[in-house]
Amino acid sequence: MFNHYYTMNRLLTFAGIFSLFLLFSLAPARAERPLSWFLDDIAYDSSVPGPEEFFGFQVGEWHLSHTLLVNYMEKIAETSPRATIYEYARSHEFRPLVHLVITSEENHRNLEEIRERHLMLADPEQSTGLDISEMPLIVFLGYGVHGNEPSAHNAAPLVAYYLAAGQDEKVTEILENMVVIIDPSLNPDGQDRFASWVNRHRSMTLNPDPNNREFRDVWPGSRTNHYWFDLNRDWLPVQHPESRGRIAAYHHWMPNINTDHHEFGSNSTFFFQPGEPARVNPRTPRRTDELTMDVAKFHAAAFDRIGQTYYTQQGFDDFYYGKGSSYPDVQGSIGILFEQASSRGHRRETIHGILDFAETIRNQVIVSLSTIEAGLHMRETLLDHLRWFFASAVEEAAREDFAAYIFGDPNDMSRNMLFIDVLKTHRIQVYDISGSVNIDGNSYNPGKAWLVPLQQPQYRLIQSIFEKALWFEDSLFYDVSTWTKPLAMNIPYGKVSSGRQFAGLKGNPVDSLLWPSGAVHGSRSDVAYLFSRDDFYAPKALYYLQKNGLRTHVATRPFSMDINGEIKDFGYGSIMVPVQTQDVDSEKVYALIQEAARYAGIHIYPVHTSLVREGIHLGSGSFMMLRKPEVLLLIGQGTNSREAGEVWHLLDQHFHMPVTKVELDHFSALDLSRYTVMVMPSGSYNSLGENDQRKLGRWLREGGTIVALGSANRWLHRQEFVKIDFVETPGFDEPDMLPYSSMQDYRGARRISGSIFRTKIDVTHPLFYGYHRDILPVHVAGTLAAKPDEGNPFANPMIFTDDALLSGYVWGPYENFRDNTAGVLLHRTGRGTIVSLMDNPNFRGFWFGTGSMFMNAIFFGDVIRL
Ligand SMILES: [Zn+2]
Known part of the structure; x- marks a missing residue:
């Protein structure tokens, strides 16, 4: 056995050497891309391995996996006295997010002192007299928040190597005047999804045909993180560990410049900020935009030297602070968006000819270094900007009338x-x-x-x-x-x-958060336990009890009871857990109730009588029996992956509920009987054929609940599962002639990218159990709208009000387009229910206002009667 194994190993080794030889001989491209093609031809510290030596291939030949990328960053920290590394977070899939800190050895010795002194600039109470003439600039280089924009991540090793090992006056000057912090991958899970996809489709003979599978990453793509969220929208909502760690690390350093490296369409050139001057957030001072332009001149000069065309001040805005290039603008920093034409895979045809992955990486390296160059020249100006930004903020605040x-x-x-x-x-x-x-x-x-x-x-x-x-x-x-x-x-x-x-x-x-700890207020009961629906996490307790086999009921009317000597009111949607009808004894019920209260942080009340003070008694038929939701989430080609991800994230992360994600093309093979709720995110659903529709109809009539979001309702309407009276966007007088040059702006202005509208809700309806105010703000994107159901006043528990626009941009003629339209429509078919939600209730994972309505649809959909 041993001998055989040994022989096999030897064979593998020989085979390995042989194939390496083949690789060399078949890949002459390697010789075309020496290190000096990417970086200035300078001497390097030989104790620090270069990227090619470390990876075994040159940057750009293969897409780096996250592991390799981080291993290299660690290697640099291990071998270069100029570099240290720390981990600031873990992604959902537990990949480390790291910062590689590079500065002179001298600065490294005083790093903590430098950092603390730097932070004083952001504190108006300490910043006034600070001498900035000797202070280093803090520069953040952030790569690849979008997993499928690979030139960003793959540029990081080259920049890191240049700074950590370069033996050159220029490098010395940079490191004496600056602390450069490299974030090699802002979205490790997306990066690995993508690298794995393109590498597995790479041929020895690089094929630039855009039809090749290499360029056609499957649904949901690799732009997003584990839960299919765009992390470049999460800097403000901070709903993901990647962003939470990043914001903490951001405030740990308060950088003066923050780069954000991206890719856009393959037929584009290169974009760098500033963006459209008229589309800068009004809370961002003019000065920030002007300084961004001063920095931009350095990118322009660097690209002009190699003849790379580019543009700036056009096409991209700087408005939403949830993005990596805009958040720094509201933190006294200069946030810079870079967009490089994408090769997606290794080499791709474009209208400008063949675009090599290596070329895209080189451009990212160039703008990383031009940013650093700008920092060198503008060091004191940028340090002063940070100080001015926060001092002026406090002054501006003093002028407010509240x-x-x-x-x-x-x-x-x-x-x-x-x-x-x-x-x-x-x-x-x-x-x-x-x-x-x-x-x-x-x-x-x-x-x-x-x-x-x-x-x-x-x-x-x-x-x-x-x-x-x-x-x-x-x-x-x-x-x-x-x-x-x-x-x-x-x-x-x-x-x-x-x-x-x-x-x-x-x-x-408030120094620390006081998350509700939850409690059971009283001793073991032989009758029932009660809790209100009010708390956001009440469904978490409910699901926990259901999962453990307990029978649960929901109160469809309010009641009040004497509890511990006080009158306690229980509103619509309160949950009742009877004791005697369970399959376990009262001790076990009590134990589960205690666990549920702690687990969800809610308050549960034991009661010892079914007789209430006012309202429905506990044995009343107005307490409807609930069933444990078994959730099926339809996903795949044709469905909106962001909405699907938001549903998955909400149920999984907040409520600890399993979600079965099923691709549309698996639908026909599916046994639907084990599911009670089907969530349909916005999408076309055209791939569901007649047999699938019959199957869906049968399941629905037998008691299924469909929760359909946005445009999914159009498909349900076309296939006659529901009748919805959609409202076309209002007509208006179109001028006969307009300047051609204004066309893009004229048409673009009609898009509703995301605004907030006001609805009136029925707080006695199961969908709004736990709500107390009858006004609910809703996130609206796009122009989908429908009339309320005129035949049934109980099918419209949420209607947009008059003058419904609360906040955000809407084109003039569309301003009232949602007024008096339906927010929710309800339909019954047989024993089944369809809950049509016209807008996305879970937008970006932080719309908890409408999120509770969505949870009610999941838990109470089947108790709705029309
Ligand atoms: Zn991007």
Whole structure:
């Protein structure tokens, strides 16, 4: 055995050497791309391995896996005295996110002192007298937030090697004046998905035909992270570990420049910021944009030297602070978006001829170094900008006609904490309130409401989080035009005036989050346990009990009971868990109830009688029996992967519920009987044929619940599962003649990229159990709209109000297009229910206001009667 194994090993080794030889002889491209093709031809420290030596191939020949990339960064930190590495987070799939810190050995010895001194620039109370003449600049180079934009990640090793091993006066000057922090992969899970795809389709003979499978990454693609979220929208919502770690690391350093390297269409050239001047967020000072332009001149000069064409100040905006190139703009930094024409795979045909992966990488290296060059020349200006930015923020805040925002939902601590968590992640100071107050009809009480004073360094970000946006200089939005967080989270908020009101309210700073710990208020019961639907995480407790086999009921009417000597009100949607009808004994029920309360952080009340003080008694038929949701999520080609990912993330991460994700082309082979709820994200669904439709109809009539989002309802309508009266976008007088040059802007202005509208909801309806206010803000993108069901007033529990636009840009003639249209439509077929949600309730994973409605559709869809 041993001998045989040994022989096999020897054979493999010989085979390996032989194939390496083949590789060399068949890949003359290698000789065309020596290191000096990517970087200046300088001497390097021989104790630090170059990328080619370390990987065994030159950068650009294969797409780097995340492991190889991080291994190389670690190797540099191990071998170069100029570099250190630290891990700042783990991705969902547990890949490390790292920062490679490169600076002179001298700076490295004083790194902590440098960092602390630098942070003083961002604190107006400490920054005034600071001498910046000797302070190093902090530069962040951020690569590849989109997994399928590979030139970004693959450029990182070259830049790192140049700085960590280069033996050159220029490099010395850079390292003495700068701390360069390389983030080699902002989205490790997406990077690996993509690298694996293109590498597995690579041929020895590189084939640039765009039809080749190498260029056609399968659904959902590799742009996004594990849950199919675009991490380049998550800098503000911070719903993912990658972003949470990144924002913490950002505030740990407060860089002066932050680059964000991307790719765009293969037939493009190269774009660098500044973007469209009219599409800069109004909270970003003009000066930031001007400095971005000063930096841009260095990219221009570098590209002119090699004849690479490019453009700037066009096509891309700088509006939404959830992006990697815009968030730094509201942190006293210069955020720079780079977009390189993509080769996607290894070599691709484009209208400009063949584009090699290596060429795209070289351009990313060039702009990384031109950014550093700009930093060298603008060091003091940029350090001063950071100081000015925060000092002027506090001054601007002092000129506002109010002192603070106040917010708090008295009925739901979890949503309050989810919001405070976001604020604290962004280093926004939040305070308890020390007295009660009523503002604009909302009452705020200590322990249930909080203050965010304007006069603090994060003033500009605070405004952009709380304010409504209704006036815009321009009408084109690459992304959403508004993200007012308290509206998204459906939390009451208002403005606190300066002077006595503010002074009387401001309590202690909130240092740590007080997540509700949950409790069972009383001893073991032989009758029943009750809990309210109000808390965002109530369905988590409900599912936990159902999963453990307990029978559960939902109250379709309110009631009140005497509990522990007090009258306790239970609203619509309260959950009742009877004891005697369970398959386990009362001890076991009590144990499960205790676990559920702790696990979900909610309050559960044992009761010892079915007799209530007011309302329905516990044995009433108005307590409807619930069934445990078995959720099927339709996915795959033709469905919207972002919406699907948001559903998956919500159910999995927040409620710990299993979700069966099924591709449309597997539908015909599927046994539907084991599922109770089917979620259909927006999509075309044209691949479901007649047999599939018959099967779906049968399952529905037998009691299935369909929760359909957005355009999925169009398909359900076309296939006659539902009857929906869709509203066409309003007509308007089109001029007979307009300048051709204005066409793009004219048509683009009609797009609704993301705005917030107001709806009126029925809080007695199962979809809105747990809601207390009858107004609910909704995120709207696109122009899908439908009339309420005229035949049944109980099928329209959510209708857009008059003048429904709350915040965001909508083209003039469309301004009222959602007024009085349906937000939700309901249909019954046999014993089945279809819940048609016209808009996406789970947008970017932070719309918890409408998220609760979505959860109600999952849990209560089958108790809805029409
Ligand atoms: Zn991108």
